[in-house]
Amino acid sequence: MNTTILKPRRFSRAFIAAILICCSGCGHFSEGTLLPSGTHGAAAGGQLHQRTAPASFTKPVSFSMLQDYPKGEDFKEVALDFEVMKELGVSTWRGSFSWVDYEPQRGKFDFAWLHRFVSLAAKQGITLRPYLAYTPAWAAKGGTDKETWNDPPRHLEDWRNFVAATVKELNGYPNIASYEIYNEENVKQWWDGTPAQYNELLKTAAQVVRKGSPASLVILGGMVWPDANWVRDACVTYGNAANFDVVPFHAYPETWTPKNITVENYLDQGRPGSFYQQFVPLVDEKCGHRPIWINEAGFATAPGKTELDQANWWARAIATFLADRRVEHLGIYQIRDRHLLTAVIGESENHYLGLTRSDRQKKLAFHTVQLLVGLLNTRHLTVADSELAVEVTGGSKGELYQHLFVRPDGVQVLVVWDKTGSPTLQLRTRRGVDAFEHALNGTLTPYRSFDGRHLDKVKLEPGMVRIFEIR
Structure with a gap:
């Protein structure tokens, strides 16, 4: 049975509505x-x-493309996706390297498929930015729900051993650019532990990566939204500022947000000025002025939403986020839709986030993103x-x-x-x-x-x- 945790959409509209605050009029x-x-x-x-x-002002800009692959995915499918990425003008991939997949039993590692994946990416000229996440049942501490993959590990040493083994296995591949530590950990559905437990996990992984692959960046797990409280915990409460190099968060306005939260006010979460009054000062003053990335963003063409809606959304999103002084990177979710028969965690919108359909038939937004990446992916942009x-x-x-x-x-x-x-x-x-x-x-x-x-x-x-x- 495939135990890979297939990425996204997991939180409900009700949850998002509870954490976001209304926007004022113009x-x-x-x-x-x-x-x-x-x-x-x-x-x-x-x-x-x-x-x-x-x-x-002039700032660095870069893009990545997302698509998760379970261990055992057909490499012909992966190669076709890499070709789509190159057609879009994006040469960096982000996705999960799941602990569930690669250490199914304690001390029994299975990296054969992963080696082939990383080698294929290198051959195709694809840079990889994986995130390490998802706890196997044998290592899980237990949490508040029936799932185990989102639990903190029972023993931190098990996590250390997995990270060390992964870094060692992949250390010879120059196309591994970074390791991100977990994913969307500021939401209970994806991290059924405490902030203290996450920060222990982050510190442990950072120590291993810094020692085993010193050229690789360590990236804080991408937050569901620009969460100032989570950043304060990491950098102030638990003293982890030196243990990561990038502060990322995700952006799915108008798919999983209340109607008053849109692309244009997403950074402020509907509270005018809050991004630069709360989030950015914490990153700058308490976290060592780390770069800020949106390493996951997307819009679902679910029933009731059109390809034209998605194309306009991407044009607005790329322009809005790249126009912000501090956002330096945009992760595009995702290459292709999930097949409707594929099980996903969360709501049905998860199936419709691709720039292409599940058979790689191009949606209108494919051409819009291709256009804007071609115009704006210039490494530095004024x-x-x-x-x-x-x-x-x-x-x-x-x-x-x-x-x-x-x-x-x-x-x-x-x-x-x-x-x-x-x-x-x-x-x-x-x-x-x-x-x-x-x-x-x-x-x-x-x-x-x-x-x-x-x-x-x-x-x-x-x-x-x-x-x-x-x-």
Whole structure:
């Protein structure tokens, strides 16, 4: 029987609703209003609310692609997925190396399949960022539910031995870039232990990785949301700041969040300013200014949601998260849908998170992600929102967002959308020679209403993202 824990979606809407707080409303803008970049608003009592963008800044950017594989997966299927990754322009994979799979009995390790997997990835030019997680029944301490895979280990030495054996086995593979320690451990459904027990597990694993594979990063387990309390526990209460190199969290707004939590306010969890008032200061002041990653994000095309919804979601998500000063990495969940007959933990949305269907038939979002990765995966990227001026020249503005990115080669990428309104805009960017528009399906066309500085007559429809390239 396959005992691999197939990744995601596991927590219920009720749980998420309980932990997220309502978002406040925005303001109203009339025709002809000149908006600084980063400003957004929606009709709400005729008031004007503005958010001025910070000065332009340059930051590292990178992407990864996710798909979990149970031990024994057909390597022909894995190779096909790697080809899809390369077509998308992403060469880094993230997924689980399950303790359940690779030490089914105490001291009896079974790494044969894993060696072949890592070798295949190396041959295909794929960098691997595995997370180590999921406790076998023989090692489980017991918890509050009937499951054992989410339990803390009864003996920490068993965990140490598994991590040491895995690191030793894989130490000769240069495409292993990091080891992430567990996954979504700040939610009881995925870590049925205490913060103290997790931090013991983290410290133990970090010691082993630092000694056995000193070139590999150690990554804190990806949190379900930017959880300031969990970060405080790790870095302050349990003194683990030196034992990891990256602080990651996950982002599934509009699939497993209340309606008021969207892509655009997800970092703040609906509480304006909280990301930079609470989460980031902890990471910077108490955790040694570690990089912040979103190493898992996605949107499910479950019944009631369309491929167009997913494509627009990904365009909004990539633009919103990469425009943030501190988010340096985006993990794309996932390559393909789960077959409907495949059992998953959690709700039915788990089956629909792929950029392709289970047979690798491409959804619209495949082309959208391929487009934006191709435009923005430049290792370093300048966010120039502060240099972008927007004038509403007609129509009805609702909740408008716009982001301007400048690549190292000077090419500008402008992403703009209005979630609720239909304004016509004039947008002033840095100077350029030619402008082009990219459709969500990747189609490229010249944009004629461009005078070298202004994109004119940009008509928006509610919820539809428009993407421009200025050369």
